[in-house]
Amino acid sequence: MNKRFSGRDPLRKWLATVSGVVISTIVLVNDVDKLVINTTNPKMLSQLIYERSSEFLDQPYLVNFEKSEDKKTDVSIDYSKMIMVTAWEATLARNGRRIGGLKLLLKELGSYQYCCTSIIENRAFKIAGLWIVEPTMPNEIEELKSILDKFAISYAFSDGSGFMTLNNFRFNGNGVSIYPDMLSS
Structure with a gap:
């Protein structure tokens, strides 16, 4: 609808x-x-x-x-149970190849609750900020970390401090790699 x-x-x-x-x-x-x-x-x-x-x-x-059958009525966002994520993709001017993991990240996040709160977009690139609801099961958390390691530029799980620190913020270069699947899209 x-x-x-x-x-x-x-x-x-x-x-x-x-x-x-x-x-x-x-x-x-x-x-x-x-x-x-x-x-x-x-x-x-x-x-x-x-x-x-x-x-x-x-x-x-x-x-x-x-x-949906789910009738949750929880009004407040508990940021201590949210993961902040940044991802992007770009088209290289020289050869037209696409880099970045944004498209694949959104595909892999299919079973997780998330909101892509900002997308800056033009013909050459997209940068997105996401908030993902942290799973409660340890195996789901590890699976999500693996997805974020592959496709995100950076992410931060809450450590209870209320701040982003070197203890909870991860910046990795995997989300910058060239993905063959993206070349055809």
Whole structure:
């Protein structure tokens, strides 16, 4: 299903009141930017828009969503259970090859709840900031770390301090590699 909103505030208010849906994408109607969302908790997304309004332009939005059996009503975002991620992809001017892991990261995050809060995009590159809900099972956490190591530029798991430090922030170069799968897209 699709629903259109005139701006950021009506979108945020709707997200704060709706339940039983899975948000898959939010598109800026007057632009090509697309926020990639995979969450069953619209109230969390509403709070994220409120707290980080500068990352959500005040323009018309089109939301793609589906009905869900999950009726979570938790209103607040617990950042101690969120992972901050940065990823990108670019097209090299010299030979047209694509580098970066953003597209593959979004594909691999299919089963995780996440919100891509900012995408800076032009013809040559895309840079994205994501918030991922930290899994509760140790094996899922390790699997997610492996995905982030392969495709993200940087990520930070909370260590309880409330700050990003060298203890919880990882910057790696794997998200810069050339991926053969991306060359055909």
